[in-house]
Amino acid sequence: MKKYTITVLLLIAAGLYLGYLSIKQSATIDESVYLKTSESVRFLKTLDNSINLLLFKLNYEKASAYTTLNQLNDSISTEFDELRFEALFEEIERSPDLDAKAEDFGDNLIAKQRSTEQFVEQQKNLRALDKKLNRLYREIQVLIDTDRDNQEADQDKTSTKTLVEDLLKTKINFYLFLETLSPERKDLLNDSLAKLASNIEDVEFEERAVISEYADTLATIITTKELVQKYFEEAVAASTTERLDAFEQSYANFHNGQINESKKFRTVLIIYGSVLLAILIIFAYLLRRQYLNLEQQVKDRTEKIAVAYNELKESQEQLIQSEKMASLGEMVAGIAHEINTPLGYVNGNVNTIQTNMATDFDELNTAIRMAYKEARKPDRDAKKLSQLFTTVLKVYQRIEIDGVMDENKALLKDSNHGLGEISGLVQSLKNFSRLDRQAVENANIHDCIESSIKIASHHIKQNNVEIEKDYGDIPEIGCTPSKLNQLFLNVITNACQAMKDNGGTLSITTKENKEFLDIIFTDQGYGMDEDTIQKMFDPFFTTKPIGEGTGLGMSISYKIVKEHKGYIGAESKPNEGTSILIQLPLNADNT
Amino acid sequence: MSDKAQKYNILFVDDEQRILTSLRSIFRREYNVFTASGGKEALEVLAKNDINVIVSDQRMPNMLGNELLAQVHKLYPQTMRLLLTGFMDKQAIIQTINEGEIYRFINKPWNNESIQAVIKEAAEASKITISPTSEQAITHTPQESAAVSNNATAVPPKAEKKAISEHATLIMGSSQSLRNQIRQVCKEEAIPVYSTQSIRQAVNAIIARPTIGLLVIELLSNTDEVIHTISLLKQKRPELITVVLADETDAEVAVNLINSGQVFRYLSKPLELLQLQKIIRAGFERHAAIKSNINSQIRFKVDKPTNKITAGLKELFASFGLIKKQT
Numbered sequence: 033m034k035k036y037t038i039t040v041l042l043l044i045a046a047g048l049y050l051g052y053l054s055i056k057q058s059a060t061i062d063e064s065v066y067l068k069t070s071e072s073v074r075f076l077k078t079l080d081n082s083i084n085l086l087l088f089k090l091n092y093e094k095a096s097a098y099t100t101l102n103q104l105n106d107s108i109s110t111e112f113d114e115l116r117f118e119a120l121f122e123e124i125e126r127s128p129d130l131d132a133k134a135e136d137f138g139d140n141l142i143a144k145q146r147s148t149e150q151f152v153e154q155q156k157n158l159r160a161l162d163k164k165l166n167r168l169y170r171e172i173q174v175l176i177d178t179d180r181d182n183q184e185a186d187q188d189k190t191s192t193k194t195l196v197e198d199l200l201k202t203k204i205n206f207y208l209f210l211e212t213l214s215p216e217r218k219d220l221l222n223d224s225l226a227k228l229a230s231n232i233e234d235v236e237f238e239e240r241a242v243i244s245e246y247a248d249t250l251a252t253i254i255t256t257k258e259l260v261q262k263y264f265e266e267a268v269a270a271s272t273t274e275r276l277d278a279f280e281q282s283y284a285n286f287h288n289g290q291i292n293e294s295k296k297f298r299t300v301l302i303i304y305g306s307v308l309l310a311i312l313i314i315f316a317y318l319l320r321r322q323y324l325n326l327e328q329q330v331k332d333r334t335e336k337i338a339v340a341y342n343e344l345k346e347s348q349e350q351l352i353q354s355e356k357m358a359s360l361g362e363m364v365a366g367i368a369h370e371i372n373t374p375l376g377y378v379n380g381n382v383n384t385i386q387t388n389m390a391t392d393f394d395e396l397n398t399a400i401r402m403a404y405k406e407a408r409k410p411d412r413d414a415k416k417l418s419q420l421f422t423t424v425l426k427v428y429q430r431i432e433i434d435g436v437m438d439e440n441k442a443l444l445k446d447s448n449h450g451l452g453e454i455s456g457l458v459q460s461l462k463n464f465s466r467l468d469r470q471a472v473e474n475a476n477i478h479d480c481i482e483s484s485i486k487i488a489s490h491h492i493k494q495n496n497v498e499i500e501k502d503y504g505d506i507p508e509i510g511c512t513p514s515k516l517n518q519l520f521l522n523v524i525t526n527a528c529q530a531m532k533d534n535g536g537t538l539s540i541t542t543k544e545n546k547e548f549l550d551i552i553f554t555d556q557g558y559g560m561d562e563d564t565i566q567k568m569f570d571p572f573f574t575t576k577p578i579g580e581g582t583g584l585g586m587s588i589s590y591k592i593v594k595e596h597k598g599y600i601g602a603e604s605k606p607n608e609g610t611s612i613l614i615q616l617p618l619n620a621d622n623t
Numbered sequence: 624m625s626d627k628a629q630k631y632n633i634l635f636v637d638d639e640q641r642i643l644t645s646l647r648s649i650f651r652r653e654y655n656v657f658t659a660s661g662g663k664e665a666l667e668v669l670a671k672n673d674i675n676v677i678v679s680d681q682r683m684p685n686m687l688g689n690e691l692l693a694q695v696h697k698l699y700p701q702t703m704r705l706l707l708t709g710f711m712d713k714q715a716i717i718q719t720i721n722e723g724e725i726y727r728f729i730n731k732p733w734n735n736e737s738i739q740a741v742i743k744e745a746a747e748a749s750k751i752t753i754s755p756t757s758e759q760a761i762t763h764t765p766q767e768s769a770a771v772s773n774n775a776t777a778v779p780p781k782a783e784k785k786a787i788s789e790h791a792t793l794i795m796g797s798s799q800s801l802r803n804q805i806r807q808v809c810k811e812e813a814i815p816v817y818s819t820q821s822i823r824q825a826v827n828a829i830i831a832r833p834t835i836g837l838l839v840i841e842l843l844s845n846t847d848e849v850i851h852t853i854s855l856l857k858q859k860r861p862e863l864i865t866v867v868l869a870d871e872t873d874a875e876v877a878v879n880l881i882n883s884g885q886v887f888r889y890l891s892k893p894l895e896l897l898q899l900q901k902i903i904r905a906g907f908e909r910h911a912a913i914k915s916n917i918n919s920q921i922r923f924k925v926d927k928p929t930n931k932i933t934a935g936l937k938e939l940f941a942s943f944g945l946i947k948k949q950t
């Protein structure tokens with residue numbers, strides 16, 4: 033039983049723990065978060081692409097969507113921050129790889145934005161320089177045209193022609209350079225510029241100043257252009273896309289990991305469930321088996337109890353029988369002793385009288401007969417007759433002196449008394465058993481008590497008990513006298529035994545009490561305490577030493593009273609005596 | 624009417640006056656009859672008169688017959704004691720044997736002739752003095768009792784131990800623990816012990832060894848045989864003291880053991896060693912007393928067994944010449 037309890041408790045504990053884990057797990061695995069994140073990452077990618085596209089546009093076309101670029105940059109920052117610090121905060125916290133990837137992307141994004149900013153700035157500069165260059169070029173053009181008008185006469189003037197050529201060449205080289213930004217072309221451009229600078233001495237001052245400025249501007253443009261290119265390249269080179277991919281991959285890994293874990297957990301849960309089920313099935317099986325066992329056991333026990341009950345009943349009947357036999361034996365022994373005493377002296381007396389008759393009286397008889405014979409003789413001898421009469425007289429005198437006559441008389445009287453005693457005892461035995469009478473009859477309770485007293489007489493004598501009777505004027509009642517005799521004998525015997533040490537008086541009172549007949553036996557014996565009174569009618573309860581009483585006497589008495597629809601009770605004080613009250617209904621049919 | 628001085632004094636004790644009257648009328652011619660209606664009165668009579676035989680009823684108020692006889696045994700060992708009983712009170716009967724060392728049990732109602740015969744024997748036996756056993760003389764120290772015993776049996780004091788060791792004990796019985804107990808006691812008293820398993824062996828041993836003075840018999844199922852054996856042996860060897868042990872004592876057996884066997888003790892097992900020692904000592908004292916004064920055996924005369932002796936037993940005794948062979 034303890035084993036089962038422990039097993040069940042363990043299972044419950046495991047179940048609770050798994051439940052707790054399951055709640056926690058399901059909180060972390062949220063498919064919507066994954067979807068949202070994926071969307072966000074896709075959005076970031078789109079933004080990144082847009083930025084790159086815009087950068088290209090800005091770099092290679094004349095577009096000037098700087099505001100859009102800024103907006104895009106803001107968007108991408110916001111989106112990423114959102115993703116990093118809101119949507120995936122916990123995941124990033126938990127996964128170092130994801131954290132590194134996010135950090136990487138963040139750093140790159142910042143670097144890219146910085147490059148982009150630089151790029152935009154330089155681009156703006158370049159545009160301004162471009163305008164300036166164009167303006168300067170137009171000025172030069174104007175100057176050259178004016179110059180050309182002024183020098184129409186002087187067509188031979190080669191310096192202007194060269195200048196124009198140089199300028200053109202420079203311009204061509206400039207565009208060529210812009211096209212590729214290759215060092216060769218830069219060199220070519222620088223060469224053109226150097227040539228232009230070397231030929232500038234030949235032109236007029238006004239022109240020279242403009243051309244010089246143009247050349248300077250051009251040079252600045254070259255540098256700026258290079259810077260723009262550099263930042264552009266930097267910005268484009270900032271491999272945000274790859275990093276974003278890496279981040280996405282990492283997140284996907286993390287997510288898969290989570291899913292795997294949850295799968296594992298689910299497996300554990302399934303195993304737990306199976307184990308639980310298996311154990312419950314085993315328990316159910318065991319319970320069923322126990323139940324079946326129990327049923328069998330109950331059946332077995334019931335049979336055993338039934339057998340034991342029957343045995344008990346039998347042995348109780350035997351005990352009651354043996355109690356009856358024991359009290360019968362005791363009664364017979366008592367009666368035998370009672371009869372033996374008168375029988376003893378009657379027998380002795382008869383023997384003695386016989387002997388007396390055989391000796392003294394025979395002698396007297398013989399003497400008388402002889403004298404009588406002699407007297408009747410016709411020829412009687414007076415002398416002989418006188419002698420014979422003298423003998424008769426002598427014998428008679430001897431008998432007289434010896435007191436044999438009186439003795440015989442006395443012995444006969446005693447014998448008569450003894451025989452009376454014996455027949456009285458036999459009569460009371462007959463009355464007591466009532467075997468020759470009908471079971472239920474109208475009987476005088478006093479007769480019952482008297483015959484019980486007679487039967488108990490040896491108990492009464494032996495314990496020096498005086499009987500005091502206070503009989504009321506009571507009617508006959510319908511009862512079973514043989515049973516009532518048994519009841520009274522029990523009560524009287526107990527009373528006598530209670531007084532065995534010091535003797536005493538047993539007073540018996542009878543009186544009519546409403547519908548009942550009260551019979552009260554009061555002794556002056558040991559008495560009983562409360563406890564003993566409580567138990568006195570219980571079967572097998574006895575205060576006598578082991579082997580002296582079966583403890584059934586009073587229980588049988590109780591039964592007899594109940595059979596008569598009566599009541600029996602006791603009042604007692606230790607060392608003062610006991611009073612037994614028996615109430616029998618005057619009319620048993622009405623009560 | 625013979626001289627009153629030559630008449631024996633007998634005392635009848637009963638609470639029923641008519642019994643006393645009846646008994647008196649039987650014995651008044653040959654004896655001086657005293658009567659008492661109770662134990663106390665009887666002791667008063669005993670104190671004033673030299674009573675030869677006391678016959679007491681068992682069931683009397685205040686003092687039971689066995690109690691009275693036990694006192695008489697102690698105070699007036701010379702007086703022969705008989706118990707008149709109408710009711711088999713086992714405990715009282717056993718006590719009368721062991722404490723009262725009674726001569727006979729008389730059943731109520733009695734037969735005039737047999738009671739006359741028994742009382743005649745008892746009265747005659749009462750004239751023979753017998754020394755009390757040391758157990759009986761409890762007021763004496765062992766030395767004093769030895770002195771008393773010596774005076775009575777006229778054995779010199781120093782030879783007393785030797786006198787006892789001249790005797791031997793015979794055991795008949797199967798219980799090992801009992802045999803060991805007896806051996807232990809007898810070893811201390813320097814008494815040889817013989818052990819037998821059957822009546823034949825026991826009778827054989829007693830015939831062969833005149834030193835055997837005490838016979839301890841364990842009563843098993845062969846009650847009648849044992850009683851007959853004791854009776855026959857007692858007739859042949861009146862000085863043989865018999866102690867009978869049984870798992871459970873029985874009133875009728877007890878009466879027969881006394882009337883036909885004059886057993887010294889009838890006891891239920893188990894016994895304590897000290898008790899056994901006392902009994903064996905007292906038994907040998909009694910044995911020595913009877914042996915020293917062969918006339919005293921009539922104090923322990925036995926009746927012939929009431930029921931028939933079995934053929935086997937008769938043959939056995941005939942073969943030892945204890946009884947005449949039937950032709």
